[in-house]
Amino acid sequence: MLADNYGIDLDASEVESPDWRYSVGGRGKDVTSKAFIGRLYADSVVVDSAPNRASCQVTGYTGTRYKKDISVGTTYCVKTDQDRYARVTITAVDPDADKVTLDITVWNK
Incomplete structure (x- = not known):
């Protein structure tokens, strides 16, 4: 679950940081x-x-997703800053708590 103003590093190893920093x-x-x-x-x-x-190795990546693209069931391909790719699906949105829950798969290089 991502709370407002929090982030995750999808390049973090499971051994060093199981919560993706x-x-x-x-x-x-x-x-x-x-x-x-x-x-x-x-x-x-x-x-x-x-x-x-x-x-996921396609063109057309952009850096910001707006409210219209933030809904349950929306799936993204994400490119990390270390050139890995990930599938990210929004599984829950709690606007009252400013939280988004994600299902994530990261593929190694």
């Missing part, structure tokens, strides 16, 4: 929530179905 702020993070203003920051592209690593 979940912390306040966006510096060094691959996904950051700004739920209170309806934004999710990630180098991402919205996709129609559950992508695999190969299908």
